[in-house]
Amino acid sequence: MKDLTKLYINGHWVESQSKATLDVINPSNESIIATVVCASVDDVNLAVAAAKNAFNNWSLTPAAQRSKIISNIAACMEERKAELITAISQTMGCPEHIASWLQVEGAIYAMELFAEHTGITEQVEKSDKCIIVKEAIGVCGFINPWNFPLHQFVGKVGAALAAGCTMIVKPSEQTPWVDFIMAEILDKCGVPKGVFNLVPGTGPVVGAELCTHPNVDMVSFTGSTAAGIKVAQAAAPTVKRVTQELGGKSALIITEGADLHAAVSYGVEDVMLNSGQSCNTLSRMLVPESLYQQAIKFAKETADNLVVGMGEDAFLGPLSSKPHQQKVLQYIQIGLDEGARLVCGGVDNPDSLTTGYYVKPTVFADVSNDMRIAQEEIFGPVLCMIPYRTLDSAIEIANDSPFGLSSAVFAQDDATAIAIARKIRSGQCMINGGEFNYHAPFGGYKQSGNGREFTATGVEEFLETKAIITCT
Template structure:
C-alpha cells in the first residue's frame, strides 16, 4: 500500500516551490472505511491565495506565448507521470473517499489519464486562425484561473479543469476539497517533475469559506471554475460578479432514467440501480429517479430490491460499494431516508440502520424506495447517497413531464428497445447528458448541465473552449 504520509501535505505549492502556509491552520484527513486518521493537511489563507495569484499572473505572460508543441510535450509528460504513479493516485482517492481500490482504478484514475493525453493533442487548436469575411479570428487563453474541485470525483474534476487550461495556455490556482485533497498533492509533484514552469500551476488547499471565497472574489483571477453543490455555486457566482470574471459551474443533479414499455426491464433496472450505487451514490450524474411503466412497476420494484440486496459492501476486491465519504455525509443520507419514510414512500430495502458487519466506517445500505411521487423531498433534492426512487408513469408524455419536473438538468437516461427508438425521448429531456441503453461516460464529449445544474462544459472540445478568448481582427476589405 502506498505510504501517503510521505506527501508534503503540510505545505502549499506556489511558484514552483513547496512552502509553508502563512497561517497555522490544518485539516485532518480521515479514511471513511476505517475512521482512522491519515494525515493533517495545511490550510491556506487569503494571503496565500494572493501569493499564488501573483505567481500565476507573472507566469502567464510567458506561458500564454509558449508554443503548442511545448505544451503538448508537457501535458504528455504529466500523463506519463500519472501512469508511473498510478497506484499513488489510486490510493490517494481510495483511502480518502472510501471507494474500493479495484473500482477506483477504472472509475477515478484511468479516465483522467486519458483526458490529460486528449488535451495534449489539442494544444494546436490555440494556433489556428479562421477567416470571417474580412476578419481574422485568433484564439487566446482566458488568463489566470481559480479551480475549486469536489470530493466525490476529485481527480476526475482536477484534470477536467487543469488539463484544458494548461492546453490553452492559462495559469492556475487549485483548491481541493478538504476531505479528499491527497491526489492534488500527487499531481503537484507530477507537474513539478514534468517541468511545467514555475507559477503556471499552484496548489492552495484550505477551507471553502477562506480559500474558495478568496479565489472567487480575487481581482487578479480572470476565471473561476467550480464543481460542487448548487448552493455553494450561487455563492461563488455572487463573489465573482463584482470583478466580472468568467464563471463555469458543474453543480447538482436529480436525474431521471426513463424505462420504456418495450425495454429489457431486467437489464434496465439492474443498470439503473448500479448507476446509483456505484461510488456509494456520490455521483452528480446518478440517475436517482427511475421512471417505470405502471403496468410493469411491481416487477421493476422486485428487480431493484434484488439488485440492492445483492450489492457487496466494503473495500475488498469483491466489494461494489464502499462507505460514504464522511460521517457528516452519512448523517445527511440517513436523514433523507427517514424523510422519505415520513413523507409516505415505501422502503423496499435498505434503510438508515448500520449495515451488518460494517460497524466501523461511514456505511449506508443500498436503499430502494417505491410508491414515490415527484413532489417528495427524496424525488426533488439531491441526496448524494445510495438511494434510488422508483416512480410509475402511465404514458410517455407523463414520463417526460416527470423527468423535466426538476430544477436540475445535469444528466438523464433512457432505456428503450434499442438506441434508435430512444432518440425521440432523448430530444424531449431537458438535460445536458443522456445515457442511452447503458452508454458509458465519454471524455471526448462535453459534460455539463442545464438549469440549476450549472453553466459551461468540461471535457471534449467544448471543455477547451471554456478557456479561450476569441480575438476578432478587422482587416481592410
C-alpha cells in the first residue's frame, strides 16, 4: 500500500501538522491502495509563504532556463510513464491500456509544448510613447480534479512554470498518487525551492484556504460548476484572478448529409470513453428525424459491443467512487421516470462484475431537451439521443443549455460543418471526427467556466499586462 503522508513544501518532503488521513480506494476492486495525508491550514500557510518567497527570483529567471526545466520534466515523465499509468489506473479506474494514451501520453506531450511558450514573458510591444510587457501574476493555488489528474496537473503547472509563477497544488483526494510522482519529478528536474508545493487535503480545508489566502494571487479550479461557484465566491473578497474549467453538456449535431454510421459510432464512443467522466463529453446526440431510428440502431450496436472491465479488451472501467456510481445510477433512473426510452444499459450491474463501481454503457432515445438528463451533467456513460426537424432547430437545441464547454458537428464536408460550428456557443467544436488537440486552447462559455488552458493562450492566463508610458 502506498504511503502518501508527506507534504512537499519549499523543496522538501515534510510532515503535516495534521494527523488526519484518508484512504485511497481502487474503484475497480474496492481495495485500499494508499493512505493520503489531509493537510491543515497551517500547512497551507507554510506552502504559500514558500511560494511567495520564491516568486521574485523565479519570475525573473530567463525564459530559456525555464524552458529547459520544463523540457526536462517532460523527459522525466516519459521515463516514469509506466508508474504514472499505474497510479492513474489504480486510483481512477481507467484500464491501463487506455490510461496510457488517454491520460499519460498526451499529458507528456503537453508538458513539452509548454517549453515553447516561456518566451512570452520577454516579448516587448512598442507603441506610441508606450511599452507593453507581460509579467507573471504571482502565487497560484491549483485545485485539481480526479477524472484527468495528470492532464489537469500539466495544464495548470506547465503553464504556470512557463509564465514564471509559483504555486501550491491541491490534488484530488481520490487520485493523489500521480501528483506525488510529479512532485518527485519536479524536484529531480531542478525546479527551485518554493516554486512548486504539494499540499494534499480536503476542499473545505486546503481548497478553502487557497481561495481566501491574501498572499495567493490566482486560483485555477477544475471541477463541478457548483463547486466552481463556491471557489469564485471565496476568492472574491481578495479580488483574486479565478480561472475555472467546469461542467458540460455538450451536443453533437449530425446532419442529413453526414456518414451516419461513422457519426453515431464517434458519438457513442466519445461519451463512453473514460466511463463518461469527461467534462467535454458529447452527451447529447442530435439527429435528423428522418435518420433517427436508424441512428438509434447504430448507437445500440456500438454500445453493446463495448466491453466493461479492466482487461485488455475493456473500453469502460469503473466509475471513480461508490458515491459517484450511485449518482449516475440515480440519473439513469431519473431518465426512465421522465419517460425516455432505454435503448441499452440501465441500472443493473454489468454482467459478471459484482465488485467495483461499474455502470453499463447506457443510451436513451426519445429524449426532449427539457428533461433533466438532457440539461444536467451526469458525468457517466449515459447518452441522450434527441431528434430534430431543421438544422436551425438543432443549433437552438445545442445552445439551449447552461453549459458551453465543447460540441461537435458531423456533416457532409468540413465547410458545412464549420459554418454550423460558428453558430454553437461553446469553447470548442470538433468537426467530422476531430479529436482533442493540445494545440487548441481549452475552455468554455457560460457556466462551463472562464479562462483557457494549454497553448500560449493558457500561459497568458498566468500573466499580467504592464504598460510603461514614456514621454518621448
